[in-house]
Amino acid sequence: MKTIVIATKNSGKVKEFAHAFAKLGVDVKSLLDYPDIPDIPEDGSTFVENAKIKAKAAADILNVPVLADDSGLTVEALDGAPGVYSARYSGEGATDERNNSKLITELTALGASMNEELSDGTQLLSAAQFRCALALYDPASAEFIVAEGNVDGVIADRPHGDGGFGYDPYFYVPALGCSMAELTKEEKGRISHRGEALRKLIPIVEQLLQDSALEK
Ligand SMILES: O=P(O)(O)OP(=O)(O)OP(=O)(O)OC[C@H]1O[C@@H](n2cnc3c(O)ncnc32)[C@H](O)[C@@H]1O
Numbered sequence: 001m002k003t004i005v006i007a008t009k010n011s012g013k014v015k016e017f018a019h020a021f022a023k024l025g026v027d028v029k030s031l032l033d034y035p036d037i038p039d040i041p042e043d044g045s046t047f048v049e050n051a052k053i054k055a056k057a058a059a060d061i062l063n064v065p066v067l068a069d070d071s072g073l074t075v076e077a078l079d080g081a082p083g084v085y086s087a088r089y090s091g092e093g094a095t096d097e098r099n100n101s102k103l104i105t106e107l108t109a110l111g112a113s114m115n116e117e118l119s120d121g122t123q124l125l126s127a128a129q130f131r132c133a134l135a136l137y138d139p140a141s142a143e144f145i146v147a148e149g150n151v152d153g154v155i156a157d158r159p160h161g162d163g164g165f166g167y168d169p170y171f172y173v174p175a176l177g178c179s180m181a182e183l184t185k186e187e188k189g190r191i192s193h194r195g196e197a198l199r200k201l202i203p204i205v206e207q208l209l210q211d212s213a214l215e216k
């Protein structure tokens with residue numbers, strides 16, 4: 001079995017990558033499997049910079065090609081926040097729950113509204129986008145390959161669904177009439193920022209796999 005290492009400690013991302021790569025017969029490992037690797041500072045100013053930082057840091061330690069994902073939510077009524085700060089939006093020790101609660105509190109305090117409500121009374125607060133940058137770094141060639149994806153949605157004032165992770169329960173997708181957390185992994189992958197970026201990168205990962213660079 002071929003293996004690809006993803007430089008992430010986010011178990012939600014790991015599950016989505018594992019689902020996508022399983023279809024290619026590729027096993028996924030993450031930084032959760034390498035607890036001795038120290039935390040990688042994400043001090044870039046863009047998703048692409050942070051994805052490159054994470055991929056290179058892990059690849060230099062493990063000496064195999066590594067894929068990294070930097071992603072987040074940009075909200076129109078918040079001038080694009082939380083953006084690259086999505087994971088630490090609610091400060092030190094941030095959790096998905098606290099980040100979501102801060103998001104809704106901030107939007108409510110601003111009086112943000114799209115003047116639209118769903119049949120269950122849910123108010124739609126602001127247009128938003130999920131963005132994802134993937135970086136694949138191969139220490140043998142010292143080269144990066146980068147791919148990006150995004151998906152449009154709307155922030156709802158209350159959560160729906162218990163799938164996905166992070167901001168998914170509050171991210172309503174008008175085209176599908178449900179939140180991102182109400183989709184299966186397969187459905188989410190078809191429309192998501194991560195799915196779009198991954199589809200661009202998969203041919204390159206497959207090429208690397210053929211070259212056996214990822215054989216462990
Ligand atoms: O850096 P790693 O270890 O990969 O894990 P992380 O959770 O810190 O990941 P990021 O730095 O890329 O921050 C991404 C933030 O955006 C959120 N996010 C990213 N993709 C998402 C998705 O598909 N659905 C919901 N929230 C998402 C996620 O919950 C984090 O708060």
Ligand SMILES: [Mg+2]
Nearest residue numbers: 009042070087
């Ligand atoms: Mg992070």
